[in-house]
Each structure stands twice: as structure tokens, then as C-alpha cells.
Amino acid sequence: MSGTTIARTRQLTCTFSRAARELGLRRGEFDLAVHLGRIRTVPDEGGGGRRVSRSEIERLQERAEALRESVRAVGTTEGAALMEIPAGRFTRFAKLGLVTPVNWYPNRYRAVVWLYLAEELRQFATDEKNARLLTGRTPEELRDRLRAGADQRARNWRGRHCGFLLRAAGGPWERAGVVAGFLEPGEIDDAVTDPHERAYVQGFRPAPPAHGAPGSPTALLAEELMTADEPDEIDWFRNDLARAVTEARTFRPAPRPADQPLSFAEQPHHSAVHPIRPVAHAQHPAPAPPRLAHGLRGWLRRRSPRLAH
Incomplete structure (x- = not known):
């Protein structure tokens, strides 16, 4: 796409921050509205993530009060x-x-x-x-x-957040990365034994919600809440990750560098933490796969003495 076309497209769209201001939403409310499918987004043709079209903002401005109430x-x-x-x-x-x-x-x-x-x-x-x-x-x-x-609060939140991220994922490998984001690295190693596939999946793992500077107590708390921590929940995510990788493999094999030896971090069953990157928002959130969209309440059971509010 030419630079002129990209510039023209950007004139017809705006960033999330600008859209939130024009709709009278706090950024957290705006992000929640996107997650819930109440604000449609479009890709940035220049590679800068997602944006909101001017026509979408105009549509929502006509019902801005109802929008704000729906995400309160x-x-x-x-x-x-x-x-x-x-x-x-x-x-x-x-x-x-x-x-x-x-x-x-x-x-x-x-x-x-x-x-x-x-x-x-x-x-x-x-x-x-x-x-x-x-x-x-x-x-x-x-x-x-x-x-x-x-105490099902953390598990219920994880299930809901996973659904948000799955609806925003751009393809099968991205969806596998979303599921991996709720597991410890060692659990990912067990579910995805091929080192190239594992490294590829790790690249799509979503970051926990931003709370505090990296390594701070609140950031560590966010990582804790993002991670499945009871055996049945862990098994559920592991099994779903294995299925997601199988589906992704049939769609497109994971990249395999030609004649490139595996690094130490890529060796099978190594539990090193790989870099993570956030998942982009989708234009029209599609329904989550049946395994994640239905029956959540049946498996979302958890106990955590820290989460007292």
C-alpha cells in the first residue's frame, strides 16, 4: 500500500486515546468497550496496531451516554x-x-x-x-x-479475560498464544513439545493487564492472577493449548529456521520465560470457540485467600 493511501486511511481513523476522549470515556472504559464488542476497530494499514474509524465515532456519539453506562x-x-x-x-x-x-x-x-x-x-x-x-x-x-x-472470582475473571483475548486474536497461532498466556512456562513445555512451535506460540503470549512497573509487587500480582493455579484448571488450559496448536499446525506450520541449531532456551522441556507481546484488538469480535465460550461456570472453581475484596 502506498504512503499516500496510508495517510488518507489515517485521516479517516484515529487512535484509541483520541477516540476515548471524543467519546467521553476513560481509557479503561474504552478498552473494556472494545473487548465487549461495543466499539469496532480497524487495522492500521501503516502497521501501528488498531484504530477507530471516524464513522464509528460518529455512530457512537449519538448514543454516548448509553455506551458509558454499558461499560460502567x-x-x-x-x-x-x-x-x-x-x-x-x-x-x-x-x-x-x-x-x-x-x-x-x-x-x-x-x-x-x-x-x-x-x-x-x-x-x-x-x-x-x-x-x-x-x-x-x-x-x-x-x-x-x-x-x-x-472462591471463583479469579478463575471467573481468567475465563472472561481469555475470551476477550481470543476474540481479538488474528489467527490460529495467535489463539494458541492466548491460551498459553494463562499457563506457567513449564506447563507450556509439556503441552507443546516441538521447540519451534513452542517458541512461536510463546511469541503470541499476551501480557498480563498493566499494573505497576515490570517486576513491581503489583506487576507480579497481575502475573499471578493471569496464571491458572489449580490442577483441574491447569489441565483444562494445557489440553486446550495442545488442541489449539494442532489446529494451528494444519493452518500453517510454525517457522523453522533452515539449518539453525536450537538455542539453549529452545531445547525441549526448558522453562525459560520467553518475551511476550500484547494481542491486537479485532474489528468485529467473533464468538469464542465452544470450548471456551460455553460451560465456563462448570470449571471455574478456585480458592485464593489473598483476594478478599
Whole structure:
């Protein structure tokens, strides 16, 4: 594509930061709207990532207030008020996986504060099927799970975040990289035994959400939350990674440098951490593959004493 064409295309689009300002959204709200498919993006023909077309901004400006409300995320106190229930009951709902976090941030004590879509909480509260949960005594089965330490918040968030990233992935190898992003390097080694394929997949691993400088306590917390840490969840991601690589291989083999010896980091079963790069946003998020889009609640079960908010 010629430089003139690229320049003309850029005149008809704008960066994410500019689009967020014009729509009256904070950057986090804008990114969430993109993840949820409520803002369509287009590729930057100059290779600079994704952009937003002027026509899309004009379309959204006509319903800017509704857009802002659709991505409003609230914490426990405000969420409980929206549902007209005590904060303690709301926390129990979240631990049981009845409501799913959409985001999180660390407070000044580096404890996780979970955020939920206000729109989803209102829908839950107005659903007649949930009336008994909102006002009555918590069923014994659910109370037993709470007493046993059930806390699905991190796993539910991982499942949702994985779905966001999969919808943004540009192809089969990129999707394999997304799944790999939720596993420790050693688990990736076991699931992807070919060193060239493993190195290629590692190149598409998404970075954890940005919280703090690299290596800081909050950045390490983000890595911890991004990583599956219970056996059944780890097995699920490993099996899905193996399937994703098989599908990607049939689409296009991983690059294999001709006559180039493997580096130490590329040797089989080596657990070195490879560089990661964020996954770009897609124009029209497509439905996640069935294995990830359906039945999440059945496998998203987790316990984590640190995540108390």
C-alpha cells in the first residue's frame, strides 16, 4: 500500500486515546468497550496496531451516554447497592461464581479489588429466578461450598479475560498464544513439545493487564492472577493449548529456521520465560470457540485467600 493511501486511511481513523476522549470515556472504559464488542476497530494499514474509524465515532456519539453506562464497572459496595443486598451477600455471590468480575485493580495494600459490570448486576437482580437468592437464606449446598473456601472470582475473571483475548486474536497461532498466556512456562513445555512451535506460540503470549512497573509487587500480582493455579484448571488450559496448536499446525506450520541449531532456551522441556507481546484488538469480535465460550461456570472453581475484596 502506498504512503499516500496510508495517510488518507489515517485521516479517516484515529487512535484509541483520541477516540476515548471524543467519546467521553476513560481509557479503561474504552478498552473494556472494545473487548465487549461495543466499539469496532480497524487495522492500521501503516502497521501501528488498531484504530477507530471516524464513522464509528460518529455512530457512537449519538448514543454516548448509553455506551458509558454499558461499560460502567463497580466494586462490592456499589454493586451490592445496585442489587439492594448487603455487601456480605454480594461477596458470597461473587465467591460462588454467581456474578463474574470484568476487571480488577490493586488497592494501596496490594489486595485485589474486583470490579463487575453494573449492567450485568442489574440483570441478575431483576431475574425472577434469582429472587430467592437475593432475599432468602443461602441454600445449604452453597453454604457448604463457602465453608470449604470456595472462591471463583479469579478463575471467573481468567475465563472472561481469555475470551476477550481470543476474540481479538488474528489467527490460529495467535489463539494458541492466548491460551498459553494463562499457563506457567513449564506447563507450556509439556503441552507443546516441538521447540519451534513452542517458541512461536510463546511469541503470541499476551501480557498480563498493566499494573505497576515490570517486576513491581503489583506487576507480579497481575502475573499471578493471569496464571491458572489449580490442577483441574491447569489441565483444562494445557489440553486446550495442545488442541489449539494442532489446529494451528494444519493452518500453517510454525517457522523453522533452515539449518539453525536450537538455542539453549529452545531445547525441549526448558522453562525459560520467553518475551511476550500484547494481542491486537479485532474489528468485529467473533464468538469464542465452544470450548471456551460455553460451560465456563462448570470449571471455574478456585480458592485464593489473598483476594478478599
